[in-house]
Amino acid sequence: MVLPKSKNAVGLGNSLMNDRFGKNKNSNMHRAGAQQGAIVRRDMEGNDYVTPGKKEAEWVKMRSVTEQGALDEFLSTAELAGTDFTAEKMNNVKIIHTDQKNPYLLSAAEERGVVRKQNAKRARLTVPRRPRWDANTSAQELDARERQSLLDWRRGLAELQEVDDMLLTPFERNLEVWRQLWRVIERSDLVVQIVDARNPLMFRCDDLEKYVKEVDKRKRNLLLVNKADMMTLEQRRAWAEYFVGEGINFRFFSAELAKELNEARENAFDGLEVEGQDDEDEDDEDEDDDDVEREVGALDASDIDEEVGSEGDAIAQQVKKVDLQEEEEDDEQWVDEETVGAEAELEGVSLPVAEQTRILTTDDLEELFLQHSPTVPSDSENPDAPRRKTQIGLVGYPNVGKSSTINALLGAKKVSVSATPGKTKHFQTIHLSEKVILCDCPGLVFPNFATTKAELVCNGVLPIDQLREATGPSALVAQRLPQSFLEAVYGMRIETRPIEEGGTGIPTGEEVMRAYARARGFSTQGLGQPDESRAARTVLKDYVKGKLLYCHPPPADPPIDGRAFNRELYDISHLPQKRRAHLAATAEASVTGSEDPSLMDDPDIIPMPAPQGAKGRRLDTQFFAPGQGKSSIVQPFHHKYSQQGKELTGRKLKAMTALEKNIDPADAKAASKKHFKGPKTQRRKVRGNDNRPAGDYD
Numbered sequence: 217m218v219l220p221k222s223k224n225a226v227g228l229g230n231s232l233m234n235d236r237f238g239k240n241k242n243s244n245m246h247r248a249g250a251q252q253g254a255i256v257r258r259d260m261e262g263n264d265y266v267t268p269g270k271k272e273a274e275w276v277k278m279r280s281v282t283e284q285g286a287l288d289e290f291l292s293t294a295e296l297a298g299t300d301f302t303a304e305k306m307n308n309v310k311i312i313h314t315d316q317k318n319p320y321l322l323s324a325a326e327e328r329g330v331v332r333k334q335n336a337k338r339a340r341l342t343v344p345r346r347p348r349w350d351a352n353t354s355a356q357e358l359d360a361r362e363r364q365s366l367l368d369w370r371r372g373l374a375e376l377q378e379v380d381d382m383l384l385t386p387f388e389r390n391l392e393v394w395r396q397l398w399r400v401i402e403r404s405d406l407v408v409q410i411v412d413a414r415n416p417l418m419f420r421c422d423d424l425e426k427y428v429k430e431v432d433k434r435k436r437n438l439l440l441v442n443k444a445d446m447m448t449l450e451q452r453r454a455w456a457e458y459f460v461g462e463g464i465n466f467r468f469f470s471a472e473l474a475k476e477l478n479e480a481r482e483n484a485f486d487g488l489e490v491e492g493q494d495d496e497d498e499d500d501e502d503e504d505d506d507d508v509e510r511e512v513g514a515l516d517a518s519d520i521d522e523e524v525g526s527e528g529d530a531i532a533q534q535v536k537k538v539d540l541q542e543e544e545e546d547d548e549q550w551v552d553e554e555t556v557g558a559e560a561e562l563e564g565v566s567l568p569v570a571e572q573t574r575i576l577t578t579d580d581l582e583e584l585f586l587q588h589s590p591t592v593p594s595d596s597e598n599p600d601a602p603r604r605k606t607q608i609g610l611v612g613y614p615n616v617g618k619s620s621t622i623n624a625l626l627g628a629k630k631v632s633v634s635a636t637p638g639k640t641k642h643f644q645t646i647h648l649s650e651k652v653i654l655c656d657c658p659g660l661v662f663p664n665f666a667t668t669k670a671e672l673v674c675n676g677v678l679p680i681d682q683l684r685e686a687t688g689p690s691a692l693v694a695q696r697l698p699q700s701f702l703e704a705v706y707g708m709r710i711e712t713r714p715i716e717e718g719g720t721g722i723p724t725g726e727e728v729m730r731a732y733a734r735a736r737g738f739s740t741q742g743l744g745q746p747d748e749s750r751a752a753r754t755v756l757k758d759y760v761k762g763k764l765l766y767c768h769p770p771p772a773d774p775p776i777d778g779r780a781f782n783r784e785l786y787d788i789s790h791l792p793q794k795r796r797a798h799l800a801a802t803a804e805a806s807v808t809g810s811e812d813p814s815l816m817d818d819p820d821i822i823p824m825p826a827p828q829g830a831k832g833r834r835l836d837t838q839f840f841a842p843g844q845g846k847s848s849i850v851q852p853f854h855h856k857y858s859q860q861g862k863e864l865t866g867r868k869l870k871a872m873t874a875l876e877k878n879i880d881p882a883d884a885k886a887a888s889k890k891h892f893k894g895p896k897t898q899r900r901k902v903r904g905n906d907n908r909p910a911g912d913y914d
């Protein structure tokens with residue numbers, strides 16, 4: 217990201233010079249050799265060269281490689297080619313640093329020109345193909361072919377960069393990671409590409425869908441737009457329209473919302489058990505019965521059956537690493553007959569609009585998966601053999617929420633979820649039910665045309681903790697979020713350059729980070745200046761998490777204005793009056809560092825608040841999680857959850873109502889007698905110690 221002072225200061229030649237004579241004590245070559253498990257040797261003239269070494273540990277092999285220094289890139293290309301770098305030099309591999317160009321410096325017209333050019337060349341953004349193989353192909357032969365395939369693919373992309381002068385994002389270069397993808401595609405009936413709703417196209421790989429069909433035309437693709445809780449209904453509509461226009465099979469989902477519903481469901485059911493056992497006391501019997509009726513009124517029969525059955529399922533669901541041998545056997549189970557599925561129903565494109573914009577529940581999703589069940593026996597010779605399980609491949613960039621989606625589907629924490637991109641490293645199979653197996657592919661970064669590296673940071677693709685230069689992504693945040701919203705969220709005032717002095721009316725990244733550093737008491741050592749870099753890391757993490765929310769509009773001609781597209785998200789009038797008042801008061805106090813709001817009017821006073829910005833931190837916590845730290849997403853746009861286009865009933869209604877009222881679903885149970893009185897017709901009675909509701913619940 218740091219721009220080089222001169223183009224001579226970057227590149228392979230420079231890397232080699234540094235390596236040979238430079239400050240770098242740990243030679244790049246030795247480092248590269250060590251990283252790749254290669255052996256560094258010295259020839260007769262005293263020159264170092266690298267040969268592939270013995271097998272590396274699994275975790276080393278599976279490390280995601282999206283960016284390489286010039287020398288590392290050169291060496292790994294040589295290694296893939298199974299040759300040394302003297303020969304490789306002739307292959308004219310030139311390294312382009314993606315951070316040399318910042319499209320945000322382009323004018324709107326120039327940017328449109330770049331997009332046009334990108335669209336014309338989009339077909340060349342491919343994923344590497346697994347070479348053909350059959351039972352006679354030896355392991356070594358296959359390995360060599362796979363390396364060659366990756367090498368050809370990388371050359372194609374290098375050509376796109378050099379000859380066509382296109383700027384590409386960092387992309388996955390590790391053959392081991394692509395091998396995982398190949399295996400997942402080969403075994404899946406449905407390949408679900410999970411993308412982040414805030415910028416779906418950034419995370420979508422068009423060519424992956426083509427590749428899935430190439431492997432077997434009976435396989436199906438689905439674009440699962442996760443984190444849809446972050447979108448307004450209008451935004452979902454706009455995107456749905458775009459996907460339909462493009463013929464993309466898509467559905468909206470929210471792993472976070474699904475998780476909250478799962479929790480609400482568990483709480484409701486726990487309450488049911490406890491209260492069901494309560495009414496031994498004759499005096500309280502009527503009252504207890506009434507409570508239980510209300511609780512049950514929030515559930516329907518299918519929900520309850522599901523609850524009772526889920527414990528057994530949860531035990532049966534296993535998360536296991538698959539050894540390659542086992543996968544090979546499974547692969548052979550693919551039988552050569554039609555996978556039956558009601559085609560029209562499977563396509564998001566042919567659904568009614570209300571259904572297209574609906575955020576699916578986990579039940580809906582599982583149902584969708586089951587539509588891809590093979591209807592042929594697992595043993596084609598034996599018609600009585602049991603049906604093969606439906607295999608669902610989950611593919612996507614790091615951090616789009618694959619693990620969260622799986623957790624939500626399982627309804628229990630089986631896969632560790634983290635806010636750090638790139639956690640899942642080896643694909644896992646998860647037995648979701650007796651009929652469905654999920655294959656979770658490691659998060660991988662597909663090649664895409666770059667806007668900037670800053671964009672990748674904001675999209676959560678590149679980890680913030682390893683960020684050396686933060687002004688680019690900071691500038692994006694400052695451009696995208698309204699100043700007033702940033703000020704309200706963080707309880708700070710952003711000092712901007714006046715328009716008459718050349719300001720634009722929109723704060724710069726530095727201005728935002730300076731204000732945040734001051735409000736939180738982040739200062740540099742020595743002179744004690746506001747620590748903008750530390751501020752940027754915190755603010756950028758909030759952006760990636762969605763606390764500072766911005767959703768990209770779909771492509772359109774003329775383009776949709778991003779700020780207008782997101783306006784509704786920043787309307788804090790959706791917050792309850794009490795919280796708005798509290799927010800305003802705390803914001804004021806936080807900015808002034810005292811309780812005296814009159815200081816707000818003095819432009820010269822931007823004092824640092826209490827030590828380490830305790831007040832500011834408290835404000836963040838109160839603003840985002842008033843439910844005492846429980847996980848609920850309580851944000852201005854939260855009320856949108858209810859705009860599903862479908863009337864909710866039962867416990868989902870209860871959870872939604874809790875969320876809409878900014879009450880943690882966990883707390884809702886305690887308050888359920890007052891808040892969630894279900895309609896009379898839905899109430900059902902549970903008696904005595906019987907945890908299961910008796911009778912027929914329609």
Ligand SMILES: Nc1nc2c(ncn2[C@@H]2O[C@H](COP(=O)(O)OP(=O)(O)OP(=O)(O)O)[C@@H](O)[C@H]2O)c(=O)[nH]1
Nearest residue numbers: 443471472615616617618619620634638639640659
């Ligand atoms: N608001 C919101 N956040 C979500 C949702 N799904 C996931 N997240 C958050 O996104 C982050 C990444 O989620 P993960 O499930 O770890 O992502 P992943 O794709 O499995 O990541 P890797 O393991 O790196 O491949 C976490 O902080 C989640 O809490 C969602 O539907 N809504």
